[in-house]
Amino acid sequence: MKNLFFCILCLTLLIACGDDNKSSGNVDYNPNIPVEVTTFMPDSGRIREKVIIKGSNFGSNKSNVQVFFKDELTERKATVVGVDNNTIYCLAPRQNAGDNYIKVVVNEKDITTSKTFHYTIAENVSTVAGSPAIKGKIDGSLTDARFDYLQGVGALDNESMLVFHRDDPSVRYVSVPDNTVITVQNGFQAGKPAVNKSKTRVYATGQTQPHTIYMYTKDSGWSPSRIGQLGTIVAGEVRALALDDTEQWLYFCDANGKFGRFNIGNQELQILNEKVRDGSSSVSYLIYSPVEDCFYWSAQAAYGIYKISKDGQTVTAFAGFNGNAVLDGYLDECKFAQPNGMTVDEDGNIYVVEGHGGHVIRKISIIDGYVSTIAGIVNKGGNLDGNPKESIFNYPYDIANDGQGNFWIVEGWGMCVRKYAVE
Known part of the structure; x- marks a missing residue:
């Protein structure tokens, strides 16, 4: 009944508005009087929930109106569907679970509600492609496809990705909407790739010398082209x-701690720090955080994660380094068993997959520095979908966030592509 009511209102509004986003009354916003919000409905829901905001002096020009959902950590913009002088129709954005205030901005004036909208999320773990019992390299549908030991994933748009084999080295394209897995390159062994913001280009480097770098583009059907080497x-x-x-440089940090970057345009190689840490770690993954404007580097053998400045000169032990175990807690007290691949979400939170001794997904809150286990059962390997806290992974090796609430996970021992969805 709620959705039917909203649809009728929206239809009426759209018929009245015409092409200029104006209501039938064409009432203009008046800068000499305040913007007021009297109520909104419903008072709870999930992402894309249809919300109606009542008040006054909104005007009739949709382009002048913005709506934000705010909690203690974030402020995210809603999609405004329509507006007349007394009513705003919008869709709730993806937000953290909990209570949100609604802020309405009309031109330069804004008002925040005292009433809150309770945002709920639904989480689920599912197996997308591959079989935990049968290894191989078979293309075809998601059900029929088979993988070997996987160690890298790059998230593209529209629920698709490139995944990278460690054993029987190759690069595979996986598309959920197309229900297909296609091998795009054989004989190339790489880990986590770099994906540009528009998700139209992917870069990967060979795991061992001479570290050949390939580029994969959407226009080429994700076929590889060699662009240089480290x-x-x-x-x-x-x-x-x-x-x-800037998307001009590809950054790397080898197992010995040598941190540098490669210029995509002119192939210039710069070593920014010869050794960011003592010792070596055969498995180490690097990610960039646009929120923090820095890099994070997981060191599997050291059971922790480093934070590296863009110039490579400032290196700090960021989280863990307290021994081999899975223990939730703040940055200086938490423990990692085997931190492998990482990714960041839109707020800068870091997600880490744990291999042997862990088999779980960890989240590092960038706000308070708390490390929590969000999916999987500690040190229980296998394949079980469903509720994240009851799900089971088998050596998750890398994770990628597609920005749409989906986290794509590739498994080593499990030989599957898994999805952790937050809606």
């Missing part, structure tokens, strides 16, 4: 590439 100056294994906000 060369023999980078001696240790490289398991990941990362793009910064």
Whole structure:
């Protein structure tokens, strides 16, 4: 009944508005009087919930009106569907679970409600492609496809991705809407790729010398093209590439701690720090955080995660380094068993997959620095979908956020592509 009521109102509004986003009354916003919000409905819901805001002096021009949902941590913009002088129709944005205030902005004036909208989320773990019992390299439908040991994933748009085999090295394209898995490159062993913001280009480097770099583009059907190499100056294994906000440089940190970058345009190689840490770690993954404008580097053998400045000169032990175990807590007290691949969400929170001894997904809150286990059962390997806290993973190796509430996970021992969805 609620959705029917909303649809009738929206239809009436759209018929009245015409092409100029005006209501039938064409009432203009009056800058000399305040904007008022009297109520909104419903008072709870999920992402894309249809919300009606009542008040006055909104005007009739939709382009002048913005709506934000606010909690203690974030403020996210809603999609405004329509507006007349007394009513705003909008869709709730993706938000953290809990209570949200609604802020309405009309031109330069804004007002925030005292009443809250209770936002709820639904979480689920599912197996997308592959079989936990049968390994191989078989293309075809998501059901029929088979994988070997997987160690890298790059999220594209429209629920698709590139995944990278460690064993029987290859690169595969996986598309959920097309129900297909296609091998786009054979004989190339790489870990986590770098994906540009528009998700139209992907970069990956060979794990071992000479660390050949390939580019995969949407226009080419994700077929590879060689663009350069890091060369023999980078001696240790490289398991990941990362793009910064300029998208001009590919950053890397090898297993020995050599941190540098490669210029995509002119192939210039710069070593920014010869050794960001003592010792070595054969498995180490690098990601860039646009929120913090820095890099994070997981060191599996050290059971922790480093934070590295963009120039490579400031390196701090960010989280863990308290021994081999899974223990939730704040940055200086938490423990990791085997931190592997990582990704960040829109707010800058970090997600880490744990391999042997863990088999779980961890989340590092960028606001308070608390590390929590959000999916999987500690040290129980296998394949079980459903509620994240009851789900089971089998050596999750890498994770990628597609920005649409989906986290794509590739497994080593499990040989599957899994999805952790937050809606």
